[in-house]
Structures are given as structure tokens and as C-alpha cells.
Amino acid sequence: MATLSEAYRDLPLSLRHIIPLDFSSVGSLPDSHAWPQSDHFSFVNGGSCTGSGDGAGSSIPVIDLLDPNAMELIGLACENWGAFQLRNHGIPLNLIEEVELEAKHLFALPPEQKLKALRSPGGATGYGRARITPFFPKYMWHEGFTIVGSPSDDAKKIWPNDSVRFCYLMEEYQKQMKVLAEQLTRIIFKFLNIYEEEKINWIGSANNLEAVQLNSYPPCPEPNRAMGLAPHTDTFLLTILHQSQTTGLQIFKEGSGWVPVHPDPSALVVNIGDLFHIISNARFPCVVHRVTVNRTHQRYSVAYFHGPPVDYVVSPFSTTVLDNKSGVRFRAVTVKEYIAIKARNLGEALSLIST
């Protein structure tokens, strides 16, 4: 998957935007990590995310993939929320648990060992701060590890003689997630009445874009003034997320404010990314989400991002345009072009391709 790396190589980050804090060495919240107390964070494309209303009472739909009405339920969840929890998803729970355990081992290592696999300034993979870091005035209470394809090169830097199990589990996880992501993509395309061969023949291709992001949010001395992961949308078509049993993930819903996504050990969280927002001609909302932190529990999550090959041209499908009174909302872009626009503009990327 050289091309994801290519998009990022043109836009090198400075080391201060890559090297995470040594969380174990700080007893209080450094000013660099203290966010404004207000619940108001501007996110240009989606307007600003004001906490109008208390979303705590509502929640995203929970859908059983084996339900005979799964397609309709998933489609409606995409339209109303852009996200849902998925049960009976077919990914073995022990594989998910083992991947979470590997993430815990990795993040529990001393900083000097994790830093051996530090993401390079123009690189896509390895250990480091969230890629959205440069767009915000304060740092997030977060550390991550990104995998594109085989994690072997990075893992060997951390465990020169002992990386086999980590690599096996991460590759197996990607393999199984790919199958699920393709199944969900087919279901959602069907819901949108998209059947044109050239529009769907990439599904199942070996060149599809995919990445795995291991996330860790250490316990925080002042959780109310810190931010785990700042408001953002995911770039690709869809994200399938496993979260550990610690709350923190919230989705912004127009009219409701920040809605928590409660951990459910039997479910995976699915949210649509920018590319589905474009393809659906904005019929599916673009899902702004963030992560809060807490004082006592370290939180972990494993995000799997999936999208079409980089040369695929993304544009609103004719069926979705017919449904939308405002006509075609976005110009056509290749996946590669959109990734580059997003890497440079984050929340403004969608408005830059709006018609």
C-alpha cells in the first residue's frame, strides 16, 4: 500500500507533532495538553460542534448482521446517524481480545522502546501522536500505532527477536476485517441502489486501501480539561472500531450534541467516512467524533479503516443525486486526491470539493 505513504510523504510533520508525551512521568496536566473548558470546538466542515442539547440520553442503533432486515436497518442507521453498533459480525471474539492484549503490551512498554518505532516525519506507519495533531492548538491525551499492510518492519524495531505473534495477529485481524468491510460496503451500495459494474467491481480487490490504528488513552490527572482525540471525521469509506470496556467515544449528532457510544463487548462500532458521505451525495451525514479521557482507566481502541483503491474515482452516484433536491453536492475526486486534500485541510476538505 505504497500510495497511502506517498500521500503523507509530500507533507512531512515536525517531530513535535509526532513524539507523544511520556504519560508515566507527568503528575499534572501540562499546559500544552490543557484544552479550553468550553464544549465548543470548531470543526469547519460540519459547522461548529456546540454541545446544544445533551446527547447522553440517546445512542446509536445496535444492529444484528444476521437480522433478515439487516440491509434496511444498516441503511437507515447510515442515513440517520452515520454510525451503528454491529452484533453477530463474524469476527471471532478471541481474535479481538488477543489484538487488544497486544495493543496493551505495546503501549505498556517504556517510552524509549516505543520510540524505536517512531513514525518518520513523512511516514504513514509506526508509533506516534494522532495524525490530526497539527490542526489543533493543544496536544491530545493519546498515543497511537499505525499499521498499513504488514507491521513487521516497525514491530522488529521494538521486539527484534519476538515480533512474530504481534505480526500474525495484526495481519489476521486485517484479513478478517477486510471481509467484513467488503460485506458492509456491498450491503450499503445495495441500499443506495448502486449496481453499475464499474462502480462496484473494486470490492474485494487486493488493492483496496486499509489501515489499522491502535489507540491508547492513558489515565489523565485532569480529564475534564484534556482531550483524548479531538473532533474529526474518518477519511475512507468506513471504519470498523473495537473499543475496550472504557467509555470515551462520542459522536456529534445535529440537534442532540455529543452522544456517547457505550462499549458493548459483543459489538463493533461502524461509522461511515468522508468517501461514503461523498458517494451518498451527503445523504449519509459525515460523522464527527471525539474521545474523552478519564482519571482512572487507560482506554484502548483498534480502528480498521477501509476504502477503494487509490485510483478509484469517487463521486455522488446518480441514484443518490436523483434523491437529493440540491443536485450534485461534490465534484469527482480520486481517492488519492482526496487523501491529499484531507491531509492538508482536515475539516475543510469536504467543502473544498463541494460544488
Ligand SMILES: O=C(O)CCC(=O)C(=O)O
Ligand atoms: O478510540 C476511539 O474510540 C476512536 C478512534 C478514532 O476515532 C480513530 O482512530 O480515528
Ligand SMILES: [Fe+2]
Ligand atoms: Fe476516527
